[in-house]
Amino acid sequence: MDQPWPDTSGLPQTPDIPDTPLLDDELPPDHHSGFVAIVGKPNVGKSTLLNHWLGVKVAAVSSKPQTTRSRLLGILTREDAQVIFVDTPGVHHPRTALGDYMVSVAESAVPDADLVLLMVDLASPLEPNDQHAAALVQRFVNVPAILVMNKIDALDPSQQEARQAAYRALGQFDREVVISARQGTGTDALLEEVLRRLPLGPRFYPADQLTDQSERFVAAELIREKVLENLRHEVPHAVAVMVTDFLERDNGVLYLAATIFTEQESQKGIVIGARGSMLKRIGSAARVTLEEFFGQPVYVDLWVKVRRNWRTDPRSLRELGYG
Ligand SMILES: Nc1nc2c(ncn2[C@@H]2O[C@H](COP(=O)(O)OP(=O)(O)OP(=O)(O)O)[C@@H](O)[C@H]2O)c(=O)[nH]1
Ligand SMILES: [Mg+2]
Structure with a gap:
C-alpha cells in the first residue's frame, strides 16, 4: 500500500508577487526595478543563467530536460536596481498533468513581466519547442523581449552564422545577445541590457533576499x-x-x-x-x-x-x- 503523505501543513506556500513595493528612503531617485522572465524550451540554460547572476545555486540545474518544474524568483539587488528574475519550466508539448502545469507556469510568467529573455541553445539546431516558446513570448507584444543565444562555448564556430540566422527568424526582438551562462561570457553585457530596459521603481524585496521560495x-x-x-x-x-x-x-x-x-x-x-x-x-x-x-x-x-x-x-x- 502507498505510504500516507507527510504532514505539509507547516510548509510555506509560494507567495504571490507583491503588489506593494517596500519603501526605502535611501534609494537613489533613478533606482530601477522589475520582473524579468527567462523563457525557452527545456535544457537551454535558463536556471544556469539565474544561478550565475545570483552567484549562488538556488535553482536546480541538470543535463536532463524538464529540470525546472515551478516558478522561482531570483532576486538581484544592487545600489541602483533590483532585478527580479523569473525562472520558468522549459516550454514543451506536455504528456502528463505535471507537464501541463509546467507549461502553464511558463506561460503565466510572460504577461506579468517587464521584460522577457527568450533563451535558445546555439549548440543545437532549432526545434519545434523553440517555436512553441517563441510563439508564447510573441503573443504578448507589449512585453519587450531579448533573444538570448546561450552555449556559445559549445558551438562549432563554422556553424555560428547559420545557427544565429535560424534563431533570429523566431520573431521580432528588441535585441539579441550571444552568451555562455556556464562560463559567464557576455552575461555582464546582457545584464546591462536588462537594466537599461527596467522601469524606474523601488525595491520589491529586502536587499538580502535571494528568492521568494523557502x-x-x-x-x-x-x-x-x-x-x-x-x-x-x-x-x-x-x-x-x-x-x-x-x-x-x-x-x-x-x-x-x-x-x-x-x-x-x-x-x-x-x-x-x-x-x-x-x-x-x-x-x-x-x-x-x-x-x-x-x-x-x-x-x-x-x-x-x-x-x-x-x-x-x-x-x-x-x-x-x-x-
Ligand atoms: N556548454 C554549455 N552548457 C550549458 C550552458 N548553460 C547551461 N548549460 C548546461 O545545459 C544543461 C541545462 O541547463 P539548465 O540551466 O538546467 O537548463 P534549463 O533551461 O533551466 O532547463 P529546464 O529547467 O529543463 O527547462 C546543464 O547541463 C547545464 O550545465 C552554457 O553556457 N554552455
Ligand atoms: Mg531550469
Missing part, C-alpha cells in the same frame, strides 16, 4: 538535482522530493529529512540501489551542495516512498507543490 523548497530542489544527475531514462522525471524536517541542531548542524517519491515500486528500487548505494550517493552529493547553500554543516536523511502515478493525479500534484 529554504525547504530550495533544499528539495537541490536534492532532486542530485537524483537527476545520478539516474537515467525515465526515472528522474518520475521523482518528486519533499523536505519533511528542517531543524537547526544545538551543535550547529542543520538536520534535513526528505522523502523522494517515485511512481512505481521498481523506480523506488533504482533510487535506493544495491544495498542502498544509490541513495547514499544521492545523499552525499546533496550534502555538499546544501552545505554550500546554507554555509553550515548539513545532515541529510533521505527516505524513498511510492506514490503511484503522482504526475497524473491532481491531488498528488497539489500536495507536492505542483498546482
Whole structure:
C-alpha cells in the first residue's frame, strides 16, 4: 500500500508577487526595478543563467530536460536596481498533468513581466519547442523581449552564422545577445541590457533576499538535482522530493529529512540501489551542495516512498507543490 503523505501543513506556500513595493528612503531617485522572465524550451540554460547572476545555486540545474518544474524568483539587488528574475519550466508539448502545469507556469510568467529573455541553445539546431516558446513570448507584444543565444562555448564556430540566422527568424526582438551562462561570457553585457530596459521603481524585496521560495523548497530542489544527475531514462522525471524536517541542531548542524517519491515500486528500487548505494550517493552529493547553500554543516536523511502515478493525479500534484 502507498505510504500516507507527510504532514505539509507547516510548509510555506509560494507567495504571490507583491503588489506593494517596500519603501526605502535611501534609494537613489533613478533606482530601477522589475520582473524579468527567462523563457525557452527545456535544457537551454535558463536556471544556469539565474544561478550565475545570483552567484549562488538556488535553482536546480541538470543535463536532463524538464529540470525546472515551478516558478522561482531570483532576486538581484544592487545600489541602483533590483532585478527580479523569473525562472520558468522549459516550454514543451506536455504528456502528463505535471507537464501541463509546467507549461502553464511558463506561460503565466510572460504577461506579468517587464521584460522577457527568450533563451535558445546555439549548440543545437532549432526545434519545434523553440517555436512553441517563441510563439508564447510573441503573443504578448507589449512585453519587450531579448533573444538570448546561450552555449556559445559549445558551438562549432563554422556553424555560428547559420545557427544565429535560424534563431533570429523566431520573431521580432528588441535585441539579441550571444552568451555562455556556464562560463559567464557576455552575461555582464546582457545584464546591462536588462537594466537599461527596467522601469524606474523601488525595491520589491529586502536587499538580502535571494528568492521568494523557502529554504525547504530550495533544499528539495537541490536534492532532486542530485537524483537527476545520478539516474537515467525515465526515472528522474518520475521523482518528486519533499523536505519533511528542517531543524537547526544545538551543535550547529542543520538536520534535513526528505522523502523522494517515485511512481512505481521498481523506480523506488533504482533510487535506493544495491544495498542502498544509490541513495547514499544521492545523499552525499546533496550534502555538499546544501552545505554550500546554507554555509553550515548539513545532515541529510533521505527516505524513498511510492506514490503511484503522482504526475497524473491532481491531488498528488497539489500536495507536492505542483498546482
Ligand atoms: N556548454 C554549455 N552548457 C550549458 C550552458 N548553460 C547551461 N548549460 C548546461 O545545459 C544543461 C541545462 O541547463 P539548465 O540551466 O538546467 O537548463 P534549463 O533551461 O533551466 O532547463 P529546464 O529547467 O529543463 O527547462 C546543464 O547541463 C547545464 O550545465 C552554457 O553556457 N554552455
Ligand atoms: Mg531550469
